[in-house]
Structure formats: C-alpha cells, structure tokens
Amino acid sequence: MTDVPVGGVAGIDRRPFEDFIVHEARLLDARRFRDWMALFADDGTYWVPAVPDQANPFDQASLFYDDRDLMKTRIDRLEHPRIHVQTPPSRTAHLVGNVVVEAADEANREYVVGSTVIMVEYREDKQRLFAGRQRHRLRRDGAGFRIVQKRVDLINCDAAFEAMAVPI
Amino acid sequence: MLDRTRDEISRLVEPGRVHRRVYTDPDIFELEMERIFGRAWLFVGHTSQVAKPGDYVTVDLGRKPVIMTRHHDGSVRVLLNRCTHRGAKVANERCGHASRLVCLYHGWTFDTDGTLIGVPVPEGASESFRKEEFGLARAPRVGEYRGFVFASLAANGSSFEDHIGPMKRNIDDLVDRAPDGELAFDAGMHRYAYDGNWKLQIENVLDSYHVPFGHASTVNKDGVQFARREGDQKGAKVVEADKKSTAASWKDRKSYTVGNGHGWTSNTSLDEGKRSSPAFDEYKRVLAEKVGAARAEAILTPRLHNSLIYPNMSIMGLNIHVRVIRPIAVDRTEVNIFPVRLVGAPAAMNSANIRLLNVTHSAASFVQTDDLEAFARSQKGLRSTATDWVDISRGLGAEEPDRELNATRELATHEMVVRAQYKAWAGYMREAV
Numbered sequence: 001m002t003d004v005p006v007g008g009v010a011g012i013d014r015r016p017f018e019d020f021i022v023h024e025a026r027l028l029d030a031r032r033f034r035d036w037m038a039l040f041a042d043d044g045t046y047w048v049p050a051v052p053d054q055a056n057p058f059d060q061a062s063l064f065y066d067d068r069d070l071m072k073t074r075i076d077r078l079e080h081p082r083i084h085v086q087t088p089p090s091r092t093a094h095l096v097g098n099v100v101v102e103a104a105d106e107a108n109r110e111y112v113v114g115s116t117v118i119m120v121e122y123r124e125d126k127q128r129l130f131a132g133r134q135r136h137r138l139r140r141d142g143a144g145f146r147i148v149q150k151r152v153d154l155i156n157c158d159a160a161f162e163a164m165a166v167p168i
Numbered sequence: 169m170l171d172r173t174r175d176e177i178s179r180l181v182e183p184g185r186v187h188r189r190v191y192t193d194p195d196i197f198e199l200e201m202e203r204i205f206g207r208a209w210l211f212v213g214h215t216s217q218v219a220k221p222g223d224y225v226t227v228d229l230g231r232k233p234v235i236m237t238r239h240h241d242g243s244v245r246v247l248l249n250r251c252t253h254r255g256a257k258v259a260n261e262r263c264g265h266a267s268r269l270v271c272l273y274h275g276w277t278f279d280t281d282g283t284l285i286g287v288p289v290p291e292g293a294s295e296s297f298r299k300e301e302f303g304l305a306r307a308p309r310v311g312e313y314r315g316f317v318f319a320s321l322a323a324n325g326s327s328f329e330d331h332i333g334p335m336k337r338n339i340d341d342l343v344d345r346a347p348d349g350e351l352a353f354d355a356g357m358h359r360y361a362y363d364g365n366w367k368l369q370i371e372n373v374l375d376s377y378h379v380p381f382g383h384a385s386t387v388n389k390d391g392v393q394f395a396r397r398e399g400d401q402k403g404a405k406v407v408e409a410d411k412k413s414t415a416a417s418w419k420d421r422k423s424y425t426v427g428n429g430h431g432w433t434s435n436t437s438l439d440e441g442k443r444s445s446p447a448f449d450e451y452k453r454v455l456a457e458k459v460g461a462a463r464a465e466a467i468l469t470p471r472l473h474n475s476l477i478y479p480n481m482s483i484m485g486l487n488i489h490v491r492v493i494r495p496i497a498v499d500r501t502e503v504n505i506f507p508v509r510l511v512g513a514p515a516a517m518n519s520a521n522i523r524l525l526n527v528t529h530s531a532a533s534f535v536q537t538d539d540l541e542a543f544a545r546s547q548k549g550l551r552s553t554a555t556d557w558v559d560i561s562r563g564l565g566a567e568e569p570d571r572e573l574n575a576t577r578e579l580a581t582h583e584m585v586v587r588a589q590y591k592a593w594a595g596y597m598r599e600a601v
Contacts, residue, residue, distance in 0.1 A: 048532065050356055058519040061356035061507050063532045070527055073394050077534050083385035085541040158262075160359035160502045161531035163540040 025094035184561025205230025211481035347512030376580035398520035399448030421580035429478025429592030431585035435470035
C-alpha cells in the first residue's frame with residue numbers, strides 16, 4: 001500500500017462508491033453480518049494483513065483472510081449463543097473517509113476504491129481504536145456493486161492484539 | 169513480601185490444587201522471572217529465521233531482550249541484547265540483516281558473535297579498558313535440535329539433553345511431516361496478548377477438557393467442529409448429537425507427561441483415509457516419493473495433538489504451528505504463533521496450512537479468541553478470595569505408566585498434565601539461582 005495514489009481517476013463520480021463503502025460500514029456497526037457478507041461477490045475475499053505492505057495472503061499469516069466459506073463460518077459463530085468472546089457483544093463505530101477512486105477498469109466494470117477507516121470498539125469496560133487504510137476492489141452489479149476484495153491495512157497490523165471478534 | 173523460602177513455595181502447590189497467588193501475586197511473578205525464566209531451557213527461535221550469515225531476530229527470554237544471530241562462520245549465536253557500555257538495546261528491529269551490530273547511542277560496534285570490534289574515539293578510553301572484556305554477553309548455554317534453538321540464561325542446571333531429550337520425538341513428529349525433513353519459519357507470525365498470567369496459556373495448550381464448552385461456538389448443530397485441515401470434509405466430533413455430552417472420541421483421548429513440566433495429548437482421528445484435496449493429495453504423493461509409501465503413511469497418521477515443551481513453547485499438531493509464550497507481567501502475557509512451512513511440500517499445501525491457521529489462531533480467529541476470553545476472565549475471577557485454591561484434581565490418582573513411551577498417561581480430559589507443570593514449577597521455584 002506504499003503505492004497509494006494521492007489523486008483519483010479523473011472524471012469519475014466518487015459519490016456512488018463512497019455511498020457503498022459507508023453503507024458497508026453501517027452494516028458492520030449494526031451487526032448485520034449476513035447482509036454485510038451479501039455485499040461480497042461469490043469469489044469475494046476479506047483480507048486484513050498482519051504486516052505492512054504484505055504482498056499476498058497465501059504464504060504469510062494474516063489477521064483475516066476469509067473467502068465466502070470462511071466468512072460464513074465466522075458469521076455462524078458470531079450468531080452462536082455461546083460465543084464467549086462476544087458475551088457481551090462488541091459495540092463498534094466505523095468512520096470512513098478520504099474516499100478516492102484509485103483505478104477504474106470500465107471494460108470489466110471493476111474499480112479500486114481507497115479510503116481511510118477508523119473503528120472504535122467498546123466491550124467489557126475497554127475501548128479500543130483501530131485505524132487504517134482500506135482498499136475495496138468493487139465489481140459493478142446492476143445498479144450497485146459487489147466486493148471482489150476488501151483489504152484493510154491497519155496502521156498497527158503487526159502489533160500484539162487482544163481478541164478481535166468482529167471484522168474491521 | 170514473599171519470603172522466598174522452600175516452605176513457602178511448597179505451600180502454594182498441593183497434590184490436586186494450587187494457590188491463587190501463583191497467578192496473581194507480583195512477587196511470585198518476579199521470582200518466576202528469576203528462578204524459571206532466568207534458568208530453564210527456553211525456546212529462542214528456529215535456525216531458518218537466521219538462514220544467512222548476518223541475519224538476526226530479537227526476542228525476549230522472560231523479560232530479557234536477546235538477539236539470535238547467524239555468525240559468519242555459520243553458527244547460530246544467542247546474545248544478550250544490551251550494550252556493554254551504557255546499557256542500550258543494540259538491535260531494535262524484530263528481525264533484520266547486518267554484518268555488524270551497532271549501538272545507536274555511542275556507536276559501539278559488535279560482530280555477530282558479540283565480539284566488540286569498534287569503539288569510537290578510542291583515545292578517550294581509560295587505561296584499564298580492555299575491548300575483549302566488553303563483548304555482548306552470550307547466553308551461557310545454547311542447544312539446538314532439528315532447527316529448534318533453546319537457551320538457558322544460567323551457567324548451570326539440567327543439561328539440554330536431560331531437559332529437551334524426552335521431547336525430541338514430539339519435535340520429530342512435526343518436522344518429519346516436511347518432505348525434505350526440515351521446517352521454515354518464514355510465513356510471518358500471529359501475535360496476541362491478554363490480561364492474564366502466562367500459565368493460563370501454558371495450561372490451556374494441553375487442556376482437552378475445555379474444548380466442548382469453551383469452543384462451543386465453533387461446533388455445528390451435529391456436534392461437529394468446522395473443518396480445520398486441508399482435505400477434511402468436516403472437523404472433529406466434539407459433542408454428541410444430543411449436545412448434552414462430550415463426544416466419546418474426545419473423551420478417549422490421552423495425555424502424557426515425561427517430567428520437566430513437559431506433556432502432550434494424543435490425537436483424535438478426523439477424516440483419516442478419506443482426507444483428500446488436490447493440495448493434500450499432491451503433498452502425500454511428494455512425501456511418499458521422498459520417504460517411501462509406508463513411512464509417509466506413518467508420518468501422516470496423527471499421533472500427537474499438542475505438545476508442551478515447558479516452560480515457554482508448544483508444538484500444535486492439528487493446525488500446525490509453534491507457539492511461544494512470553495510473560496510480561498503477573499497479569500499480562502503475549503503469545504507468538506509461528507506458522508511452519510513444510511520444506512519440500514507443494515506451495516498449495518503450505519498455503520492451505522497458513523490460511524487455516526488464520527482462522528484458528530490469529531488474534532481474529534474462531535478458536536483462539538474464546539480461549540483469550542477464558543484467560544482474561546480467569547484472571548478477573550482469581551482476584552476473589554472466596555477460596556484461595558484453584559482445583560486441578562481431575563484424574564488425581566488415575567495416572568498410569570506407559571512403558572512403551574516411557575511416560576505417564578492419563579485421560580486428556582483430566583488434569584494430570586497441569587499437575588506435572590506445577591511439579592516442575594515448584595522444582596524451579598524452591599531453589600535459588
């Protein structure tokens with residue numbers, strides 16, 4: 001993510017992209033995890049690297065690297081009555097900003113959208129702050145988008161974390 | 169203040185119980201740093217982390233920073249990461265490559281075996297100053313087995329062979345899975361931390377009793393856990409279908425101890441025989457090609473689930489990894505999880521292992537997070553003085569010898585291995601260094 005472009009693609013209206021990413025963040029804050037998963041394409045992945053500038057999720061450990069199958073297992077567990085690490089559940093507030101359409105491939109109707117995310121999580125008398133850069137690879141799907149990949153590069157991705165139960 | 173006498177330590181550990189102070193008392197923790205982490209054989213790292221001369225990694229042994237280097241003669245060295253001049257930590261990165269280790273403060277320069285080779289402004293040194301007396305201190309004792317490097321910070325004590333010897337077959341069990349018979353720690357690491365004592369994690373790695381309840385959220389309505397290994401269609405049966413009782417296969421598992429606090433648990437067969445996927449099948453083929461079909465079959469038959477090499481590391485056999493436990497304070501611990509690459513295995517197999525480890529043992533995983541909650545709540549509960557004792561009596565008196573393995577055996581849902589840990593603990597803690 002060192003190659004983050006400062007500007008965006010000229011002549012593209014970023015508002016539909018921004019609306020989509022804000023909507024995604026609001027679903028997470030509402031704990032509507034199944035609706036959140038439905039935003040992903042069938043081949044979609046959710047990736048949170050464990051080191052800065054991680055090249056790929058295949059030969060290095062990641063905090064999260066879920067395809068749809070793993071995402072479903074994760075969400076089944078989040079809805080399980082005996083998920084101890086969510087008893088009580090986390091409350092989160094996401095703030096998404098600095099949205100830039102970094103690349104547009106109109107032929108394949110795919111777009112790369114960069115943004116900055118801050119998530120505050122509260123649980124069990126502890127408040128934690130997560131912050132990082134996001135990159136959404138989106139595929140146009142009718143009037144909306146599906147997520148081909150959501151990558152979140154936390155600024156402290158290589159820190160020792162206490163349990164992280166919910167997606168960033 | 170703890171009076172540190174043999175009697176006082178002895179009073180904290182009884183046959184089926186330990187005093188809550190072993191988890192909560194800062195004085196006990198200080199004594200552990202001195203008498204256990206200051207003397208025991210501790211896992212430092214793996215030689216593959218310092219593959220080339222000049223490679224180094226920095227870790228803490230107990231709370232003491234050390235550097236493991238590959239010296240230019242090819243040997244692996246364990247040096248205390250503290251400048252011999254004014255005390256600054258010399259190597260500051262988690263890992264790196266340097267032909268010389270240079271202290272940031274006044275520029276004292278050390279070779280990768282710790283020898284002091286450069287002191288800026290030498291004309292200012294006192295007459296009695298001898299450069300050869302100011303090399304970085306070396307860990308007094310270092311031992312290695314199949315790439316696993318251990319060090320003791322005390323000059324005397326139980327030998328490497330006496331301490332690690334009985335656990336070599338547990339190391340073999342993992343290393344032999346690599347077609348080339350060697351591991352590489354080059355797939356990054358997971359780091360997690362919790363507000364709890366280090367022993368809570370140590371006790372947990374061999375605890376088969378907690379799984380059906382502690383990890384209930386990973387089990388489906390048929391009592392079966394999600395598939396955790398490449399090639400499995402489903403995971404282990406953990407709970408019977410009525411969800412009221414622990415699955416028979418789980419209850420049959422065994423735990424073993426060989427003294428020194430070490431222990432392991434036997435495995436539960438999953439889809440053995442049916443395990444298949446393109447990556448797994450190719451891995452099996454490559455392994456058989458390297459070691460022969462019969463040997464490959466034996467290697468791939470699970471015997472061990474988890475192994476604890478007391479006091480600071482474990483080898484986990486299902487979602488293969490090496491776990492290192494780092495005490496920070498009496499109520500704070502960090503754990504590092506190293507995925508291991510099986511050298512010679514197809515990239516797709518190693519990749520599958522890495523990916524599945526993300527969902528079982530990263531800080532954001534499905535399995536480890538419920539354990540972390542258990543550790544944090546244990547530490548909170550142990551503040552209570554409702555009773556001073558923590559019960560570890562399951563199976564007390566039911567231990568039996570396993571002559572074939574030269575070990576002591578018990579059901580894995582019992583607590584023999586925890587008692588074995590406290591026996592070793594008391595052994596270290598009663599004796600001044």
